Amino acid sequence: MRWITQYLPGEVARELFAARDAGAGEQQQTVLLARALGHAYFRDGGRRSHGLHIAFSDLEFADFSIG
Incomplete structure (x- = not known):
């Protein structure tokens, strides 16, 4: 399991x-x-990691905040 805390730009929320x-x-x-x-x-x-493909599997929890 990996816990990720990451800022994403507002365009992601709009999308x-x-x-x-x-x-x-x-x-x-x-x-x-x-x-x-x-x-x-x-x-x-x-x-970095230009050819890397990302896929989620078994996503258990996501928490979002606007700040």
């Missing part, structure tokens, strides 16, 4: 809300979140 409002299911929203976290956390904003 997630737009997907939800367009009827995207949890699976599709999880893919969007995995892509955003992959870029910000694992690829360090595009500075």
